[in-house]
Amino acid sequence: MPFRTIIEPFRIHSVAPLRMTTEAQRRNAVQAAGFNLFSLHSDDVMIDLLTDSGTGAMSRDQWAAIQHGDESYAGSPSYEIFRDAVQSLFPFKHVIPTHQGRAAEKIIFTVLGGSGRSIPSNTHFDTTRANIEYTGAAAVDLVIAEGRDPASLHPFKGNMDTAALDAFLAANRGAVPAVFITITNNSGGGQPVSLANLRETRAVCQRHGVPLFLDACRFAENAWFIREREPGQQERNVADIVRDMASLADGMTMSAKKDPMGNIGGWLAVNDDALAEQCRNLLILTEGFPTYGGLAGRDLEALAQGLKEVVDHDYLRYRIRSTAYLGDALLKSGIPVVQPIGGHAVYLDARSLLKHIAPLQYPGQALAVALYEAGGVRGCEIGTVMFGRQADGSEKAATLDLVRLAIPRRTYTQSHIDYVIEVCQQVAAQAQSLRGYRIVSEPKQLRHFTATFEPL
Numbered sequence: 001m002p003f004r005t006i007i008e009p010f011r012i013h014s015v016a017p018l019r020m021t022t023e024a025q026r027r028n029a030v031q032a033a034g035f036n037l038f039s040l041h042s043d044d045v046m047i048d049l050l051t052d053s054g055t056g057a058m059s060r061d062q063w064a065a066i067q068h069g070d071e072s073y074a075g076s077p078s079y080e081i082f083r084d085a086v087q088s089l090f091p092f093k094h095v096i097p098t099h100q101g102r103a104a105e106k107i108i109f110t111v112l113g114g115s116g117r118s119i120p121s122n123t124h125f126d127t128t129r130a131n132i133e134y135t136g137a138a139a140v141d142l143v144i145a146e147g148r149d150p151a152s153l154h155p156f157k158g159n160m161d162t163a164a165l166d167a168f169l170a171a172n173r174g175a176v177p178a179v180f181i182t183i184t185n186n187s188g189g190g191q192p193v194s195l196a197n198l199r200e201t202r203a204v205c206q207r208h209g210v211p212l213f214l215d216a217c218r219f220a221e222n223a224w225f226i227r228e229r230e231p232g233q234q235e236r237n238v239a240d241i242v243r244d245m246a247s248l249a250d251g252m253t254m255s256a257k258k259d260p261m262g263n264i265g266g267w268l269a270v271n272d273d274a275l276a277e278q279c280r281n282l283l284i285l286t287e288g289f290p291t292y293g294g295l296a297g298r299d300l301e302a303l304a305q306g307l308k309e310v311v312d313h314d315y316l317r318y319r320i321r322s323t324a325y326l327g328d329a330l331l332k333s334g335i336p337v338v339q340p341i342g343g344h345a346v347y348l349d350a351r352s353l354l355k356h357i358a359p360l361q362y363p364g365q366a367l368a369v370a371l372y373e374a375g376g377v378r379g380c381e382i383g384t385v386m387f388g389r390q391a392d393g394s395e396k397a398a399t400l401d402l403v404r405l406a407i408p409r410r411t412y413t414q415s416h417i418d419y420v421i422e423v424c425q426q427v428a429a430q431a432q433s434l435r436g437y438r439i440v441s442e443p444k445q446l447r448h449f450t451a452t453f454e455p456l
């Protein structure tokens with residue numbers, strides 16, 4: 001390519017207004033929200049990087065597919081279109097739609113979990129961990145050591161530590177109903193897993209007779225990283241790489257609010273007939289009939305179309321490059337970020353930017369609030385607010401204090417991102433003047449969603 005500018009591989013077809021606010025208005029809004037960015041009205045947010053989940057823009061063809069939705073209770077042709085689209089990438093025998101990823105997790109772990117059991121993963125996503133622990137089972141993270149080091153430049157920091165997995169399976173014989181692997185590793189910074197590591201993980205699982213499942217929310221981004229970074233993969237079609245990944249697993253859980261470009265949706269897919277039967281029975285209890293799960297026929301159609309669009313190379317090149325564009329600009333400005341830049345988000349290292357704020361005074365929260373006040377940019381604290389509360393009620397510093405800037409798919413243009421870069425630069429220049437926070441009120445669990453804060 002002779003030109004350096006990354007252009008969005010789409011034209012804007014329908015727009016939503018973005019309300020401009022002043023710093024004074026934002027200071028009032030965030031104070032009224034108890035300095036919790038989850039409690040803001042999204043009208044008061046200019047650039048919303050809270051999450052990439054369900055916040056992407058659907059395409060013209062997805063909106064057209066919505067018109068094609070068939071809302072029959074049973075046997076809807078929209079289900080077949082959805083199932084075929086899933087199976088063209090993930091040829092699992094049984095495809096069970098759910099309203100989002102955690103519903104698929106709830107069902108599979110109701111069957112596989114239970115006290116005395118353990119489910120290892122590279123890193124469990126928070127809802128996955130919560131659903132496992134709810135059944136009394138243990139959720140165990142076995143990512144490679146580089147995956148826990150924010151400064152490591154390893155190309156596949158999401159990889160499973162296969163030696164640790166082997167040892168774990170040997171030590172817990174009969175107590176591990178399944179191994180999961182999250183692609184990309186969301187809780188570990190959106191870092192990919194290599195095909196070679198998936199193969200090794202598969203071999204370890206096979207040796208111990210334990211099935212392997214994918215938590216495949218960002219499978220296309222993972223496959224693109226494989227194509228870019230893994231020896232011998234450069235000339236391949238991403239859809240073929242995805243099929244390779246699927247061929248190494250016995251099933252998957254999925255949030256269709258991520259790579260499938262949906263605003264809602266998910267699925268569970270398995271090869272095992274008896275397991276599928278148990279899952280379908282649970283599905284009927286909480287989600288719905290097996291040909292719609294928790295979704296409308298129109299949602300199934302939109303997802304089928306989204307699955308075709310997400311494996312497009314022009315889209316993925318733009319997606320991964322544009323996330324890196326933000327991360328690289330911040331690095332160049334001397335702002336510490338987790339490296340390499342992940343697929344769906346850039347993670348600011350608040351603890352190292354705000355060394356004067358102790359972890360128990362929440363440097364991630366301080367940075368996230370400052371970005372909002374300065375420029376109306378909403379990110380998400382991933383640190384001591386999110387993970388610091390212990391089961392016994394005590395509090396301790398999380399491993400890292402980060403602020404995640406997650407990029408919704410096809411939603412913001414380069415000038416929006418240039419603005420975010422400027423806001424980050426301005427806040428970083430005034431980092432020394434930022435103060436920590438204390439928690440005024442908090443619930444017993446998942447406190448980051450509803451806690452209220454006060455500046456120190």
Ligand SMILES: *Cc1c(COP(=O)(O)O)cnc(C)c1O
Nearest residue numbers: 100101102125127186217255257
């Ligand atoms: C979002 C996500 C989930 C949960 O999906 P929901 O649709 O939000 O319920 C599970 N695993 C990973 C890796 C995710 O990113």
